[in-house]
Amino acid sequence: MKKTLISIASLALALPGVALAAPGDMQRHQSGAGTLDADGFTSVRTVTGGMTFEMPCKFNELSFADAPNSDGKSPYAKAATIVVCVEPEKLEGWALVLRAGYDTGAAGADYFFDKQMADDTKIGKVDRIKHKGDRAFISLVKDAAMCKWKLAVRRGADLVTINYFARADDCSTTKAKALRIFNSLAFVG
Numbered sequence: 001m002k003k004t005l006i007s008i009a010s011l012a013l014a015l016p017g018v019a020l021a022a023p024g025d026m027q028r029h030q031s032g033a034g035t036l037d038a039d040g041f042t043s044v045r046t047v048t049g050g051m052t053f054e055m056p057c058k059f060n061e062l063s064f065a066d067a068p069n070s071d072g073k074s075p076y077a078k079a080a081t082i083v084v085c086v087e088p089e090k091l092e093g094w095a096l097v098l099r100a101g102y103d104t105g106a107a108g109a110d111y112f113f114d115k116q117m118a119d120d121t122k123i124g125k126v127d128r129i130k131h132k133g134d135r136a137f138i139s140l141v142k143d144a145a146m147c148k149w150k151l152a153v154r155r156g157a158d159l160v161t162i163n164y165f166a167r168a169d170d171c172s173t174t175k176a177k178a179l180r181i182f183n184s185l186a187f188v189g
Helices: 002-014 106-123 168-184
Strands: 027-033 042-045 051-055 059-064 077-085 093-102 125-131 134-142 146-155 158-167
Touching: 042 059, 051 077, 051 093, 051 168, 093 106, 093 168, 106 125, 106 134, 106 146, 106 158, 134 168, 146 168, 158 168
Parallel strands: none
Antiparallel strands: 027 059, 042 051, 059 077, 077 093, 093 158, 125 134, 134 146, 146 158
16 A cells, blocks of 8 residues: 555656646646745645645645546546545655545535445444534544555545555554644635
C-alpha cells in the first residue's frame, strides 16, 4: 500500500503544470507550496477542491475533471482534487488528501464511503463520527511497517478522505498529529 501511495506522490512531482487540459488530464495547481510553522505544519487552501486544512509538510495540489467512465457500470471518479506531501518518502509522517466526485453522484460517494469503512473495519479500528454535521469515520490501520490514520467524510455528492501515514512504532504518538489535520478540515465556497 505504501508503494502505491508513494507512486501517487511521485506522479504529483512528475506532472507538468497545465493551464488548459483535455478532459481527464491531471492538472497541477500548487507545487512545493506552504510555509511550515514551528511544528512542521502548513495551512492549505485548495484551488479546486473548496477545502482548507493543515498538512504536516509542504504540498502539491493536483486535480482532474471529466474523466471518462471506462465501463459505465460502476461508480467512477469523475473529478478529484489531490493534495499530497512533497517527497513523502523522506518524511517521518506524511498526508494525502483526496476529494472525489463520481459519475453516479451521491450514490458513488456512498458506495466508496461504505466500502472503505467496511474494509478498514476488517483490518483495523473504525469509529463512526460526524464531521461538522456530515457522515464520517476515523480509522486506524497498521501493519509491521506503518500505520495509517484516516478520516473519511461524505460531503454533498463527494467523498473526502485524509490519510496520515507514519511508522508502525509511532501509531500511538502520531494520533495527535492525525487529529490536528482531521480537525482542521473545513469546506469553503
